Amino acid sequence: AQSVTQPDIHITVSEGASLELRCNYSYGATPYLFWYVQSPGQGLQLLLKYFSGDTLVQGIKGFEAEFKRSQSSFNLRKPSVHWSDAAEYFCAVGVPGGFKTIFGAGTRLFVKA
């Protein structure tokens, strides 16, 4: 069965510092991978997605993610975090055939001044 693991429940970084959020997936074929961000009390916004091709994907708000097949990972990165980036981040896998999306447990990002 497909699954997504986000090993860090929460992460705290200083404003201006770099960020990396980890994501590992379990899937039998090349997955469709997503990162979403959720601000408190809000729905989810797509940051970026990987379907095929270049394994380094650029997204909105200065985020990028790298697909590494050998490690079954799709880690999210940002070179310089802003206070407005504080939110919950979800990694997700797209399930073929039915448009279903499997979400990881989420990582809450705290940004300190």
Place this chain on the structure above:
Amino acid sequence: GAVVSQHPSWVICKSGTSVKIECRSLDFQATTMFWYRQFPKQSLMLMATSNEGSKATYEQGVEKDKFLINHASLTLSTLTVTSAHPEDSSFYICSAPLSGRASYEQYFGPGTRLTVT
């Protein structure tokens, strides 16, 4: 970009009553929509897949008679929580993929917070 709306954004109801939540795709048609439930500080759990013109498909463990889903048009799906109880209090989120795109990319509504007293 594609926009999905939900109404209401929050609702408080008494135990035993029913509550209807609407999910609309504003600028595209959605033959399929998804309903998720999210408990505080937890991830999204898929409840059901809403299919236009046919019955919804429920995930294992989700009570069909309690969470009634209707997808009567290409832009509207509704979730009715029947005989609500305090344990049904949660954040309900709907999503829809762009029609015709086999991309699995979802567009999410802003969510509806339900509190049952």
